Amino acid sequence: MKLVWFRNDLRLADNPALRHACADDEPVAALFIVSPTQWRQHKMAPIRQRFMLAQVDVLGHELAALGIPLHLLRVETFAEVPAVLADLCCELGVTRLYANQAIEIDEQRRDHAVTAALAEQEVSCHWLNGCCVLPPGRVLTGSGEMFKVFTPFSRAWLKALDEEGFVIHRAPAPRGEPLPWQPLAERAWVDEALGELTADPRWPVGEVEARRRLNDFLEQAVLDYGETRDFPAIAGTSVLSPYLAAGIISPRQCVAALQQRLGYRPQSNSQPGFVWLNELVWREFYRHLLVLIPTLSMNRPFKPETAALPWSWDPDAFAAWCEGRTGYPIVDAAMRCLNATGWMHNRLRMIVASFLTKDLHIHWRLGEDYFMSQLIDGDLAANNGGWQWAAGTGADAAPYFRVFNPTTQGQRFDPQGEFSRTWVTELADIPPAYVHQPHDWLRLKGRQDYPAPMVDHAVARVRSIEMFRSLEK
Ligand SMILES: Cc1cc2nc3c(=O)[nH]c(=O)nc-3n(C[C@H](O)[C@H](O)[C@H](O)COP(=O)(O)OP(=O)(O)OC[C@H]3O[C@@H](n4cnc5c(N)ncnc54)[C@H](O)[C@@H]3O)c2cc1C
Missing domain, CATH: 1.10.579.10 (DNA Cyclobutane Dipyrimidine Photolyase, subunit A, domain 3)
Incomplete structure (x- = not known):
């Protein structure tokens, strides 16, 4: 049995961990871990918790339709995760765990502890890149260091992307008979831990919704973005950030859709679409920095x-x-x-x-x-x-x-x-x-x-x- 652990990558499409786990016929199960005390310690906004859980509900339903059961575990803090994961792997007979790499220091420490705990049970862990277009560490200066300034990073990032390219993976095909899914709202413990679960109607969840927003934006707004993006009274930006943060859509899907819309991948400021692509590169810049300079996750200034x-x-x-x-x-x-x-x-x-x-x-x-x-x-x-x-x-x-x-x-x-x-x-x-x-x-x-x-x-x-x-x- 293989286990896919979903975290900030709550999607079926273009999800490297899910794709790798579904590469052969071995049975696959999925997991999401609710950790209310840890989320509070990380100051996670209640609106973001509800948004994520509403998406977990949709994901659980969609995975069940593919014959993949989504298990939900609840812990208070990350410290409990290695033990509960080890128990679940034992109970399900899991031999391989798949997840997309987390970049924050507490999450990385948790994942290292998980690797060590599961190794004792001979369960191997496979950490993949699902949160960035290019994995942190791929775009470095000539002397092998992280760029400290954005513009040369952006140039090197575009060059690396040209060299490497990328493919977008579809959601996996059904792997068995559809399974039942019990909605989160019916699970007393979820409500008890997190309060009222009602999702905000302003922020509908679902991969279809995220792709709809992306396509709407790409229709025209992306071409005007350079002129309109600074005016809050104009709907000039994509408002995709909640979907990217929860991983309902991947940054690669955004870049691929932009490329498809324009018929080329913009390379410089003079080309329509470049300014928006560059914002996605800012996202990458900060993520790469966070991984390569761990003190940033510890309240310390970069300078x-x-x-x-x-x-x-x-x-x-x-x-x-x-x-x-x-x-x-x-x-x-x-x-x-x-x-x-x-x-x-x-x-x-x-x-x-x-x-x-x-x-x-x-x-x-x-x-x-x-x-x-x-x-x-x-x-x-x-x-x-x-x-x-x-x-x-x-x-x-x-x-x-x-x-x-x-x-x-x-x-x-x-x-x-x-x-x-x-x-x-x-x-x-x-x-x-x-x-x-x-x-x-x-x-x-x-x-x-x-x-x-x-x-x-x-x-x-x-x-x-x-x-x-x-x-x-
Ligand atoms: C003080 C401060 C705090 C911020 N906090 C967050 C945060 O917690 N989460 C967050 O996603 N963004 C944050 N940003 C970046 C940016 O403001 C938002 O990503 C953007 O407003 C989201 O709107 P959009 O989806 O319409 O972006 P678009 O303009 O459509 O850009 C597309 C995507 O690119 C990424 N992006 C755009 N601008 C930036 C940027 N400057 N830095 C990093 N990524 C960017 C986002 O994922 C965004 O969804 C912060 C910026 C500032 C100045």
């Missing part, structure tokens, strides 16, 4: 010298940022949107992260954790990479003297204030010209329902630059 920065931990200022009460409409709208929907546009992630770290001088780790606790697409590599980029502590980070001005960012990327007025309802009736500097208008109208700016950006900017300069002394 070690920035550990000495005198960050603030002010709880009141932090709460005002989390709740969208900073007095800067674009920041407040973005945070309220995150809190209500579990998702935020990339331009807004950059603006609010810059505001927290460079206007409020609050430690990026607080922002990183808060994002994780709210995002449906929470992903350690991209989130850590994004936060360290904004804070100026990361690989290829924004230079310390480049501090986003939240007012001009709002005026530039939400010029009519459509996005800001939707989420900051106090400003719903404000004329567009005043949206990003509403306080004079509000004062004239005698209104006090929207907070005054909590900091003077010009002053905060200078302090931020001084903070970084002090490192050089």
